[in-house]
Every structure is written in C-alpha cells, then in structure tokens.
Amino acid sequence: MTGTDVTVLGLGAMGRALAAALLRAGRTVTVWNRTPEKADTLTNSGAHPAESVSSAVRASPLVLVCVLDDETVHELIEPVAGDLRGRTLVNLTTTTPEQARAMARWSGVARVEYVDGGIMAVPDMIGGGDTFVLYSGAAEAFDRNRPVLELFGRAVFVGDDAGAAAMYDLALLGAMYAMFAGFEQGAAMVRGAGGTAGELAAMAAPFLRAMTGSFAEFAVGIDTPARYEPVQSAEFTAAAIDTIARAGAEAGVPTALPTAVRAVLAGPIDAACP
Incomplete structure (x- = not known):
C-alpha cells in the first residue's frame, strides 16, 4: 500500500x-x-x-x-x-x-x-x-x-497522565447529560400544564448560557471550600430542589432526577441533620 x-x-x-x-x-x-x-x-x-x-x-x-x-x-x-x-x-x-x-x-x-x-x-x-x-x-x-x-x-x-483527557471528557459529558436530563424533566412538567417543550427551549437556552458564567465562582467553592462564601446557601438550594421535586410529583413526573441532584448539591446539609 x-x-x-x-x-x-x-x-x-x-x-x-x-x-x-x-x-x-x-x-x-x-x-x-x-x-x-x-x-x-x-x-x-x-x-x-x-x-x-x-x-x-x-x-x-x-x-x-x-x-x-x-x-x-x-x-x-x-x-x-x-x-x-x-x-x-x-x-x-x-x-x-x-x-x-x-x-x-x-x-x-x-x-x-x-x-x-x-x-x-x-x-x-x-x-x-x-x-x-x-x-x-x-x-x-x-x-x-x-x-x-x-x-x-x-x-x-x-x-x-494518559487518563487525563478521558477524565475531563467524561466530566464534561456528565455535566452535559445532566443538563439534558434536567431539560427533559422540565419539559414534561411544562407539557403537563399545557405548555410545550419548544417554548421551554426558547427560555432555557439564554438562561443556561447566563448561568454558565457562575462556573468559575462555583469552582472556587469546590477547590478551596474553606475560603468560599457562596452567594446561595446550601439550605436555600435544598429548599429550591425540594420544591422542584414537589412540582414534578404534582405533575406526575418521576422525581428521581431532582432527588439525585439534591444529594449532590445539598448532601452536607442532609448529613448535618439529626
């Protein structure tokens, strides 16, 4: 050849x-x-x-x-x-x-x-x-x-480290799939109330783009938690996610996703509870 x-x-x-x-x-x-x-x-x-x-x-x-x-x-x-x-x-x-x-x-x-x-x-x-x-x-x-x-x-x-590219790759993909899963969960809730996934998409795209600007600040809290003062407390985050799960249950949408998200973002709060 x-x-x-x-x-x-x-x-x-x-x-x-x-x-x-x-x-x-x-x-x-x-x-x-x-x-x-x-x-x-x-x-x-x-x-x-x-x-x-x-x-x-x-x-x-x-x-x-x-x-x-x-x-x-x-x-x-x-x-x-x-x-x-x-x-x-x-x-x-x-x-x-x-x-x-x-x-x-x-x-x-x-x-x-x-x-x-x-x-x-x-x-x-x-x-x-x-x-x-x-x-x-x-x-x-x-x-x-x-x-x-x-x-x-x-x-x-x-x-x-030969494994570094795969590590970052899968970390990024994990964030992407979590985002898509959240959108699908939200679309099911919206459709249950008479809206459409298309309407939600038009709102979600600019909102999520704006939210990605918080990644750098959020990263500080992960890398150096002792020196980090979050804008939004873990208690507030837990309450917000609980409300999302309740709204999903009211709409007949499975709540496994918000439950998993709460475990990641509000785990320390739950662990501190007697």
Missing part, C-alpha cells in the same frame, strides 16, 4: 468526520472499517481503503482509532502490535481514565507512542471553530502531530 500521512481505524459517524477533515486539508489518508462499505464516500474523495487493520497501520506513521468502546480498541490493536511499533497511536474512542492508562501501559511495552483523546463535539462539528479535542499522554508525540490534530478543532493538551 502507498504510504499515507494518517490512518483512521473505525468509520462510524465520528470516524468518517475525522477522515473527511483530513482529506479536506489535503492530507493523504488510509481508512479501515469492519464494514468496508462505510469507506466508499471517503474513497471517492481520495482516501486509500485498507483490506486489513495490519495493512492500515503499516500505511502511516500516525494512526487514529475511533471505535465504539475500549474492548473494540484492544480487539483491533493488540493483534497488530508489531506493525504499530515505532508509530504514534491516538485513541479517540470514549473510555474511562483507567482504560486509557491501561492502553498507555500496553503501548509502552509494544514500543508505541500513545496519546489519548476526548472529542468535545458531535460529528458535524469536526473542523469547526467551536470544536475542541482534549489530549493527554505522550507530550512529544502530541507536539509533533499537533498540526494534524488541530484540523479537527482546537487541540488542548491536559497532561502526561
């Missing part, structure tokens, strides 16, 4: 978006997917399809893997350890921090430079101005390949 700049293993929606961004930037790209047909549109745009993971890995000095889960990464990568030796492996699959660290240890034994990544975007956002991707692990390999990695979005290196 002709040598290429980058190999992309895994052509789900995100993998295809990554490969397409590379091609748009004029990079030569080798692609592989368990279902070969998913490479067709990329091949028509100039990508080189590989018949096997082994040949795909041998084609490029930089190998990106973006698949379903950590188990799939190991299934693909471990059998081609010899082919990967001396190359840089960037794993953009969503994994836990410990899974990322385990992959880094395996890579060290296999003499592979390992960089872990967390993509903070959906496929349509790849290459856009608001997109950023978190990276951690082999700093020298990251620096050397940064011009390529920047093609996906702003490349943010968060440390030599």
Whole structure:
C-alpha cells in the first residue's frame, strides 16, 4: 500500500468526520472499517481503503482509532502490535481514565507512542471553530502531530497522565447529560400544564448560557471550600430542589432526577441533620 500521512481505524459517524477533515486539508489518508462499505464516500474523495487493520497501520506513521468502546480498541490493536511499533497511536474512542492508562501501559511495552483523546463535539462539528479535542499522554508525540490534530478543532493538551483527557471528557459529558436530563424533566412538567417543550427551549437556552458564567465562582467553592462564601446557601438550594421535586410529583413526573441532584448539591446539609 502507498504510504499515507494518517490512518483512521473505525468509520462510524465520528470516524468518517475525522477522515473527511483530513482529506479536506489535503492530507493523504488510509481508512479501515469492519464494514468496508462505510469507506466508499471517503474513497471517492481520495482516501486509500485498507483490506486489513495490519495493512492500515503499516500505511502511516500516525494512526487514529475511533471505535465504539475500549474492548473494540484492544480487539483491533493488540493483534497488530508489531506493525504499530515505532508509530504514534491516538485513541479517540470514549473510555474511562483507567482504560486509557491501561492502553498507555500496553503501548509502552509494544514500543508505541500513545496519546489519548476526548472529542468535545458531535460529528458535524469536526473542523469547526467551536470544536475542541482534549489530549493527554505522550507530550512529544502530541507536539509533533499537533498540526494534524488541530484540523479537527482546537487541540488542548491536559497532561502526561494518559487518563487525563478521558477524565475531563467524561466530566464534561456528565455535566452535559445532566443538563439534558434536567431539560427533559422540565419539559414534561411544562407539557403537563399545557405548555410545550419548544417554548421551554426558547427560555432555557439564554438562561443556561447566563448561568454558565457562575462556573468559575462555583469552582472556587469546590477547590478551596474553606475560603468560599457562596452567594446561595446550601439550605436555600435544598429548599429550591425540594420544591422542584414537589412540582414534578404534582405533575406526575418521576422525581428521581431532582432527588439525585439534591444529594449532590445539598448532601452536607442532609448529613448535618439529626
């Protein structure tokens, strides 16, 4: 196979978006997917399809893997350890921090430079101005390949600990899913009173954008609690959440979400109660 700049293993929606961004930037790209047909549109745009993971890995000095889960990464990568030796492996699959660290240890034994990544975007956002991707692990390999990695979005290196990118990735995703769950809970309450989720969305977007400005102040309370004086007391927060839960119950909406939120934000208050 002709040598290429980058190999992309895994052509789900995100993998295809990554490969397409590379091609748009004029990079030569080798692609592989368990279902070969998913490479067709990329091949028509100039990508080189590989018949096997082994040949795909041998084609490029930089190998990106973006698949379903950590188990799939190991299934693909471990059998081609010899082919990967001396190359840089960037794993953009969503994994836990410990899974990322385990992959880094395996890579060290296999003499592979390992960089872990967390993509903070959906496929349509790849290459856009608001997109950023978190990276951690082999700093020298990251620096050397940064011009390529920047093609996906702003490349943010968060440390030599290979698990750091996954940690921040999942922390951010956790906040996002909690927000979406809260919106869905609120929409159910609004619809029960004759409103619509669309009306709520129009109100929620600017309100939540404004509230994110409080993150920096809230972070001070988490990092240095002894020196922090909150604007809103934990007692007030607990009472507000209790009222939300009561309104949900009145509307026939499950209250598991506000109960969980209260446990996180008002746990110390509950613990202090006799």
